[in-house]
Each structure stands twice: as structure tokens, then as C-alpha cells.
Amino acid sequence: MTESTVLENASQTSLAGVARRGVIRRLLRDPLGIASTLLLALIALIAIFAPLIVWNDPGVSQLDKVNASPGGGFLLGGDSAGRDILSRLLVGARLTLLGGLVAAGVAAVVGVGFGLAAGYRGKWFDLVSGWVSDLVMVLPSIIVLVAMFTVTGPNAVLAMFVLGIMLAPSFFRLTRSLVIQVKRNLYVDAAKVSAISDLRIVGRHIFTVIRGPLVIHFVLITSVAIIIQSGLDFIGLGDPNVPTWGSMLQDAFRSLYLSSTAYIWPGLAIALTVASLLLLGNALRDALEDVERAPRAARKANWVAPVRSTAPTASDALLCVEDLVISYRNADGGLNRVVDGVSFEVRAGEVLGLVGESGSGKTQTALAILRLLPTGGHVAGGRIVLDGEDLAHRSQREMTSVRGRRIAYVPQEPMSNLDPTAKIGSQLTEPIRVKLGLPRREAKERALELLEQVNITNPQRVFDSYPHEISGGMAQRVLIAGAVSCDPDIIIADEPTTALDVTVQAEILDILRRLRTERNLAVLLVTHNFGVVADLCDRVVVMQTGQIVEEGVVGRIFAEPRHPYTRALMSAMLTGRPSRRERSLQEAVQ
């Protein structure tokens, strides 16, 4: 683990610390966030002070008010027993909210407790509690509560306690998966190394990080509990002596043909409360995600004038990138330039290395050429000229005919780049059939041939396999076979060896080298590794923070790197074992 990753993690941790203060601020800037918070506060105040507010006793019947229309001191009319609906509505908030909170509270305590233990400890405890949680989760809670009524009787709080246990698995699963994510972070290891007790690690380091999502879940579960509890009251399994919104609806339902408006109010009260909870949950989620996505301060490069050895000659260039600008729209609606005025060209049959550390914009440049930038990213300026045609402003439909046949792509991480649900064979033959119009059988022959060309000894077996049945090195070969399957002119290879074992790396590079000679392929090789550059490339473009800092033929760059950043990248490489060609290059330099 390098120092920079440790620092990066540390900065993220402190960022999370800032985030928490930011969440409330962002929540209050979101109109829905404010509205739902205020509404919930109002409902809570009503629930707490209801006995002091109401002017008609919610339990006292007045015979002349049975199913009465609004008016005469009963602002919302009377129910089937002649009681004031408004008073009952206000007082009914108490048990309704209490029930929701009890259920969510029990669910949170049980679920989070077991989830922390299962996620942190793992092993048999994780297995057993996961199994129990799955069992409880599948049962319909209303039916269980109905059956349990013979045991609990009309005791709302006890019933909500049972409901809490029924709802605990969702907390359990959420907590467990969060803990497992956090556990992978370095600072937990650091805490373990410094011999802090497990309880303190869980309490201080893990719980503080995961509490955000748990709070959101608590809000949502409260809304679920309120609806279920109201439903129980509605079918008459509640406490008949204390009004709740559910039991008021039951009463309204029984006199549906007699009273015209009584059914509206309790339903509205439930809907408003639940909607506020849901909106608050959504607003909290947005606020949390917003903070996490907050753009890092744009890195300031020690800007040193770029160094060019050869002037671009447009005549023989296959791909010509001119003044490319890539921007991302961030959450505030502002634009973030990740690539700023990059120009280079790739000639037919040439291998150009695009080198830089992560975050330098090299992958963004590569994806922009394919016009496959992730959501939010777009080409904000410049031209991408392939054989005289500008791709920068083509529609996605027009790009479909360019991709595969003209430009192909070899990704970095082999396993995540194969559709896990489809056999290798169908993933290989689909583009061949669609792009080249070959019938199924010929496409299969071609695919098997391609697999052989990328040194796969048993093509038929791989053809019939699912991605999870083959190794990473094998998967990368499949992806290279897929890239060349429709005879492209240029391949964009994004760190094609980074995710692989050292022995496999060399072989993949060999395959790329051979395909390049056999097919006169141009390759744009994105990498951070000067060893790979030395092995395969003709020329190099060095990128730093979205700009090109140096460009030149490989021999010259290795012999006399002019830009300090290039020298820094190369010295990082030289501490590793130099490759064959690298050594010969160095010897040549000496």
C-alpha cells in the first residue's frame, strides 16, 4: 500500500467528518427537506401537547353529534358515537406516532445490534443471524400480527414491539453490509493494530461512519410501521379505548353510508405524516450523497510549459485529437474541467502511449474518443478526427457504426467488463453478427478463431463458459479477441494489464504486439506504467491534471525526459523490475 493511498483514505475520512455537519445544512437548503422537517415537528408537537389543546373530550359522546356534519363546536363533525372528530384526530396522533416509533426503535436496536456483530465478527455468528433474518423477513408481518393478537390482545405497544422484531431484518441487512464496507477501510485496521478494544472500534470508528444511512432507514421504517399499525387498528385489532388514526378510519368505514366526510381526515393525517417521513428520508439521502460527491478542490499543478519534440503532421494521422476539453456537471450545476485542451495524434499502425497517474485525465480522454463518457461527462470543446471525420459531435446512433468497426476498446478490469449472465460465446458472436452481418455459424467459427489467436488453448471450452468460470487473464484475452473481432483500425486499450498477474501481463502485451503487426492496428495505450510503454509504444504523451506536459518518441523520452513530472513517473517505475526492452533502452542511453 503506497503512502498516497493512505493519505487519500485519511482525507476521505476527514471529509466524512465535515460531511456530517454539511448534511444538516444541505438538508435545510432543500425545500422538501425543510417542509418535511417542519411538518413532522408540527405533528410531533401536536402529539405531545394534544391533551392540552383539545377543547372537546375525545372520549365523550354527545348523542346529537352522532355522525354529525361539521359545525356547532365540532369543526370536523362527529363520529358514529357522537365524539368530536377533530379532538380524536389530534389525540390520535399520540398512539399512532408512538406505535411507529416503538416499532422502528425495536427494529433498529435489534437489527443494528446484530448487524454490527455479524458484520464485524463474521464467521458462524454472521451465518446464523443471516439465516434467522432471512426467515423472519419472508413472513408477511400483518398476518403474523393478526395471529399474534391471540397472544398480545388489544395492546398496541406490545403489538408494535412484535412488529419491530418483524422489521428488524431490514436493519440487520443494511447494517451488516455497511459494516463490511467500512471494515475494509484502512483506519479500522489502524485502530486494530493500535490495540483498541473491539467495542470501541465498533462504537467510535464504525458506528460513526454508518449512522447516516441508518438514520434514513429509521425514518423510512417508522413510516412503514405507522401504516401497518393503522391497518391493524382499521381491521379492529387495536386498543378500542384509545383513539388512533387507524381506529378512526374503522369507525368512519362502519358508517360510510351515513357520514360523508369522516373518512377523509384520518387518512389525510396518515398520508401527510408518512409522506413527510418519506420526503425527509429522500432529502437526507440526497444531502448525504451530495456531500459524498462534493467535488474535491481542483488540484493545482505546478504548471511547467509542455515540451514537444515533433510538430504534429496531420497528413498521415489516423486519429487526431485537437484541443479536447472534457467537463463534468457537478451537483451544484457548475462545470468541472477534467481534461483541458489536449491534442495528440495516432498514425496508422502506430502505438501511442498515453501516460499519467490516476486522475490525470488519460482514461477520460480515451473514453471521450469512444464517446462513452460516464453520466455527467461530455466533450465540451475540441475535435476528435478519425480519418477526416469529426466524432466529437456525432450522435450516439452515428457512433454505433464507428465503434467496433473503426475504433475498438480493451478495458482495464477484465472480470467486470464481461456480462456475468451471458456465455462468453454469445458475447463474442453478438457484435460479429450485428456488425459484420455474419450468420450464427460463421460468427461462431470466427469467434473460435479469434480465441485461438489470443493464445487460448481450448477455445471451445471458453466459448461455452460463463465469465465467472474463467480466470482474469483468460477474460482479458477474451476482451482483446472481442475488440479485434470486427477488424477495427485502432484499439483504445485502457490499462490492459494493470489488473493482471505479472506473468500474464507479459503475455497480454505479447498478444497486443502481435495483433498490431499482423493487422497493422493502431493502438492508443493508456497506462501509468513506463515499463509497459517501453515494451510496446512508439511514441508517448504524458498527461498531468488534464493537460499534456510532454510528448515524444519513446527512445527520446527515456533518454532525456524533459518535464519534471515525466522524470517523477519514470523514477517511480525504475524502482520496479525493468522490462526487457526497457533495459536495452537504458543500455542504449548509457
Added chain:
Amino acid sequence: MILFIIKRVLAGFALLFGVSTATFALVYSGGGDIAGQLLGGDAGPEAVAAKARQLGLDQPLMAQYWHWLTHAITGDLGVSWYSSQPVLPTILQRLSVTLSIVVVALLVVTLASVTIGIVAALRRGWIDRVLQTASVIGLALPSFWVGLVLVIVFAISLRWVPATGFVPFQESPARWFASIVLPVVALGLAAASATAQQVRSAVIGVLEQDYVRTLRARGLSGTRVLWGHVLRNAAPPGLTVLSLQFISMVGGAVIIERIFAINGMGSLAVDSTLKNDIPVVVGVMVVMTVVVVLINLAIDIVNGFINPKATVAS
């Protein structure tokens, strides 16, 4: 795959055993009280004791459970203490009513939520915002209240459909349809809102996967990648949500049946609970668990076919 199914079936039996044991232990632990409640407050202690003996309640709990279990395995869930009807046929008859509503609701929910979810995931923008708002509203309105409003508007005011009752399909398909429209809408609204949201995020999740980009980079069109790859990968989470929705709609039917005076599983559960008809209560739990196990098994098998990795992982 076979091994995977066998494992799932065994897990199902374990669940069934666990649920029936727990239910039995909880509801029967009342002991002699139960007989007293059955006979009402006026019954003398001798009558209560006789009743308890007649129902086997004087036996130790373990013995009662053993008796119940050995019969239950053969499909005999006992007889109702009130109607003296055998429990299982009663439940199955009621179950068919409930299922005919819930299954139709599930079909409607699936169609609506999958369409809306996919469109929202692909188009984003205003369609997405409308979906977000609609789903909050759909989730916030309690199904029983929606049911009440539907009855008032469409049955009482407009008189388009009958307010209550259930007509079996065999009797008259048209009247069957009229009798289930409102319950299906009331049941399905919240489920469709929740499912559409889940489908949306599942599709967005898959769209952000590396292999989608790689497939696009091979020159496959967006539509082709969507139908051939994205939906298949988004299906497992979607199906899981649907199975959970199915289960929660079976639960929700308890309440909805009340509104529409439909004699299904739900009203049976509530009535027998209120009457302390314990063999029926236990029977309802057992049958419900079987239904849940079967649904989950079906979903697991479908998932196993869609995503071969799932069968390896578990």
C-alpha cells in the same frame, strides 16, 4: 442447479417447521384459559375442564404439539373449534379467493412498475421526477384508505362497480372482473410505486456497469444492449422486489378484504383470531408460510436460470 433447488427446498422446510413451532408454542401456551374463553364467562370450572379435555388442552404443550405435528404432516391441520369444519379445506377455499386478487394485482404491478421503472431509468429528466413524486404519494396513501376512497367514488357515487363481495371467475368472468378491480387497485398502488423505484435503480445500477460500456464500445446499439444485457442483469433484484411485494400484498389483502367484504384468507385470519379459534389461526400461519416458501422458491429458480452465478454463490 439441482443441488441449489434441493438446498432451497430444505431451507423452506426449516422455515415451515420453525414458524409452525413458534406459532403453536405462542398461541397454545394459554392452556386452560383458552377453554374458559371459548365457553364464555358463565361456564363453571367443571365445564371448562371438560372442554379443555375434549380439545386436548389438558395435555402438556409438547404432547399437544406432537399430536398436531404428526397430523399436520399428513395434511390434517385439525378442525375449527367453532364450525367443526376441517381446517385445511376451509383455508384452501379462502386462499383461492385471496390469491385470485393478489395474483392479478401482481401482474398489474409488474407491468406498470417495470415499464415506468425502465423509462425513468433511461430518460431521467422530468419523467424521473414525476415518478419520484408519484411514488412518494403512492407509498404514503395507506391501501385501506385508498380502498375506502375508491369504494366511495366508484361504487357508491358513480355505481360503476359493486362496493362489496367477490364473484368467482367460473361463475361470471365479467362480474369477477368488476368485483376485483377496486381491490386490485387499492392493493397495487403502493406496491407499484415501490417496485417502479426499485426497477429504476436496478436498471440505473446495471447501466453504470463496466460491461455495458464495453458492449457499447463493440458497436452494439443502446437498445440492443438494453434488451439483451441490461434487463437480464437487472432482473434478479427486480424479481426479488416483486416476490417481497407479493408477500406484502398477501398481508395487505387481510385489510383490503375487510373493506370489500371479501371472504378470503384475510377475513378468515381476522375472524378466527377474534374468536380465539386457534387451530385455524395456526393453520393460516402454516399455509401462509407454504405460500411464501413456494413463491421464493419459484423466484430463486428463475433467478438461477437468468444468472448462473447465483446458484454458485449461495
